[in-house]
Amino acid sequence: MTNLLSALTNIQRYKNNDLKKITAVTDPDQPRINKEGTPFDAYVKDAFCNSFGIRDPNEKMSTYKRILSHLGSQNHPPDLMIIGGDAIEVKKVKGKGGNSIALNSSYPKSKLYANSPMLTEECKNCEKWTEKDIAYCVGHVFENKVKLIIFVYGDCYAASPDVYEAVMRPVVKGIKSMKIKLAKTKELARLNNVDPLAITDLRVRGMWQIVSPRILFADFIKPDLKKNCSVYAIMQKKKFESFPSTDKQQVQKNMQVSDIQIKSPDAPKKLLDCKLISFSF
Numbered sequence: 001m002t003n004l005l006s007a008l009t010n011i012q013r014y015k016n017n018d019l020k021k022i023t024a025v026t027d028p029d030q031p032r033i034n035k036e037g038t039p040f041d042a043y044v045k046d047a048f049c050n051s052f053g054i055r056d057p058n059e060k061m062s063t064y065k066r067i068l069s070h071l072g073s074q075n076h077p078p079d080l081m082i083i084g085g086d087a088i089e090v091k092k093v094k095g096k097g098g099n100s101i102a103l104n105s106s107y108p109k110s111k112l113y114a115n116s117p118m119l120t121e122e123c124k125n126c127e128k129w130t131e132k133d134i135a136y137c138v139g140h141v142f143e144n145k146v147k148l149i150i151f152v153y154g155d156c157y158a159a160s161p162d163v164y165e166a167v168m169r170p171v172v173k174g175i176k177s178m179k180i181k182l183a184k185t186k187e188l189a190r191l192n193n194v195d196p197l198a199i200t201d202l203r204v205r206g207m208w209q210i211v212s213p214r215i216l217f218a219d220f221i222k223p224d225l226k227k228n229c230s231v232y233a234i235m236q237k238k239k240f241e242s243f244p245s246t247d248k249q250q251v252q253k254n255m256q257v258s259d260i261q262i263k264s265p266d267a268p269k270k271l272l273d274c275k276l277i278s279f280s281f
Helices: 004-014 039-049 057-067 121-125 161-176 237-242 245-254
Strands: 068-070 080-082 087-094 100-104 111-113 131-142 145-153 189-191 202-204 208-211 230-236 256-263 271-280
Touching (some): 039 080, 039 131, 057 068
């Protein structure tokens, strides 16, 4: 089974940041709305599936499906799920900018839960699961070249669900107190047929964003500007220890692995023991 450490090893061995070299494929079994993706999405899938060298679309898709239970869908997290393993949410940023990452209608996730209303039915039923660790992968892309890749696990980055839901509940309660007829929706609220012709609907959606890990972890993320690409991963020490010994030995031998402490997303005065993994090529 693949994991984040093996994905880092595959990126290091590939040593190429040119997205024009990536063969992006779509799943013919999925609706057209679910097929949209970017070369960087494919780059990340290739990292986890060790499929950078596969050019035939059918062979690449076959490789994906052998390793990944979910290949993502438009506007719904996550972008990929490993069979029996973690979930990955991929975000692309143009250039060196992007102080914030747009999450749209889904608030930040410390973990991914199968009962989340924001997941598609395909994602919920793609394998037997109730909870997964989730890692965010943020790629800074300039002129089709990936210059910086940051992986950070959700429990290092996002607060517990109760924190975000406590903000959402008063908003929804306030809308309901207006004594207007609301339609059933997974969004904050929906009002149908608001005009005399009954042809206009009002959708009330949450539009979430979060500070980029490049900014949040600026003390640790210092890209080597003399290299084509710098890669970083941040995870709690207990997560690092949970990976297979062979994968840990591989990154410890070929990459820089450091012990760091970061503020807990739930209690900033509490420090979390974490691992920082980095390399450039």
